[in-house]
Amino acid sequence: MSINLLDTSSQYLHDTSHVIAGTSFTVAAWVNTTRVYDSDAQAVFYCGKAGTATSFYMLWVGSNAAGTPLRWGSITDLGAYNIAGTANSMSANTWHHCCGIERGTDRTVVLDGDWANKGIHGVTSIPTGKTATEIGRRDIATPDLYMDGMIGELAVWTAAFADSGWEVSALAAGASPLAVRPAELQLYMRLQDVSMLKPILQTEGHIFTASGSPTTGASHPAISVPGGLGYVQYTPAAVGGSAVPAIMRYYRNRRAG
Secondary structure (H helix, E strand, O other), X not given: OXXXXXXXXXXXXXXXXXXXXXOOEEEEEEEEEOOOOOOOOEEEXXXXXXXXXXXXXXXXXXXXXXXXXXXXXXXXXXXXXEEEEOOOOOOXXXXXXXXXXXXXOEEEEEEOOOHHHOEEEEOOOOOOOOOEXXXXXXXXXXXXXOOOEEEEXXXXXXXXXXXXXXXXXXXXXXXXXXXXXXXXXXXXXXXXXXXXXXXXXXXXXXXXXXEOOOEEEOOOOXXXXXXXXXXXXXXXXXXXXXXXOOEEEEEOOOXXX
């Protein structure tokens, strides 16, 4: 399943903290939009300084551009905008795998695991002062770019996936984020329905709330979850817990090698 967001009802998910701390990371999700090539872009993932028109990262459906590419970019406090866009296009009412990769020196965006049509751009803008994370809209002074469609399997890693690497290809082919570099998985939200907004895995206690009463959406392509997966979640030492990683994951019955 997925979560269904309507732009006409200003529906989105919000967390009053930022899930991105470093300058090298990866964001991915399954997305199904109802709109292509019209007047408004649609935000899939936003992390930035809430209420301002600058200092944020964003992954979005370029539905305001010819061909409706997937786009990934950032803007700094000084207004420097760096955008990477795919050469291949998104179609309406179709599930697409969307991925943005940030390496500190360049950024890459990949649609449906198609590396041949990736977008790449040098990075000169690194946002600072991030205070919020949103799914389905851009949080500027007058929030905009509301998503009109469905989002599922949203994940953030603390590592930048390699160019033309296996990770994005595996995710686009239906692998669960739990099976792709799990030790670096910062945030994983299945978004199976509106009752499952708490991340399955998280490292900083992120709590998302829904606004505008989004509904449960249709099923995205089948996801292969690794068998025998387990994890233990700890309270960080900073808030009175033990001095161990916030999440410890382990696999059972792994194939050798």
